[in-house]
Amino acid sequence: xxxxxxxxxxxxxxxxxxxxxxxxxxxxxxxxxxxxxxxxxxxxxxxxxxxxxxxxxxxxxxxxxxxxxxxxxxxxxxxxxxxxxxxxxxxxxxxxxxxxxxxxxxxxxxxxxxxxxxxxxxxxxxxxxxxxxxxxx
Ligand code: IDP
Ligand code: MG
Numbered sequence: 001x002x003x004x005x006x007x008x009x010x011x012x013x014x015x016x017x018x019x020x021x022x023x024x025x026x027x028x029x030x031x032x033x034x035x036x037x038x039x040x041x042x043x044x045x046x047x048x049x050x051x052x053x054x055x056x057x058x059x060x061x062x063x064x065x066x067x068x069x070x071x072x073x074x075x076x077x078x079x080x081x082x083x084x085x086x087x088x089x090x091x092x093x094x095x096x097x098x099x100x101x102x103x104x105x106x107x108x109x110x111x112x113x114x115x116x117x118x119x120x121x122x123x124x125x126x127x128x129x130x131x132x133x134x135x136x137x
Contacts, residue, residue, distance in 0.1 A: 003082050031077065093113070
């Protein structure tokens with residue numbers, strides 16, 4: 001099934017110049033970037049995006065990081081895009097992420113793990129709405 005998923009290059013990734021690398025990997029895989037933009041995340045947007053983590057011990061630093069500087073947000077489309085992109089991004093903790101994944105190749109720290117990607121079709125739909133409320137063609 002053709003799916004859409006949300007990918008964010010987090011401030012840690014943007015600051016290190018990894019936007020092109022992430023786009024390049026997605027393109028080479030055969031996925032399509034439907035829409036993309038750089039933005040500074042407002043605290044309200046971060047709270048909406050990370051609502052499921054509100055009670056977690058790391059919630060404060062998570063919101064602090066995602067709002068600290070520019071991010072690069074994109075909607076990525078392709079067959080089974082949600083699962084495929086999650087695998088390409090790698091395990092949440094770079095300590096466990098396999099080499100060949102974005103987090104495995106470029107991350108060191110779980111909070112600054114370079115990228116976000118939606119974990120299910122439902123999350124993808126919700127998160128795309130948070131970052132692209134105007135809709136995606
Ligand atoms: P995911 O990004 O792989 O879906 P989630 O469990 O949804 O992982 O967590 C969201 C984000 O919160 C992670 O990408 C990571 O940056 C951060 N995070 C997760 N667990 C921890 C932790 O134990 N300490 C600090 N940050 C964490
Ligand atoms: Mg998640």
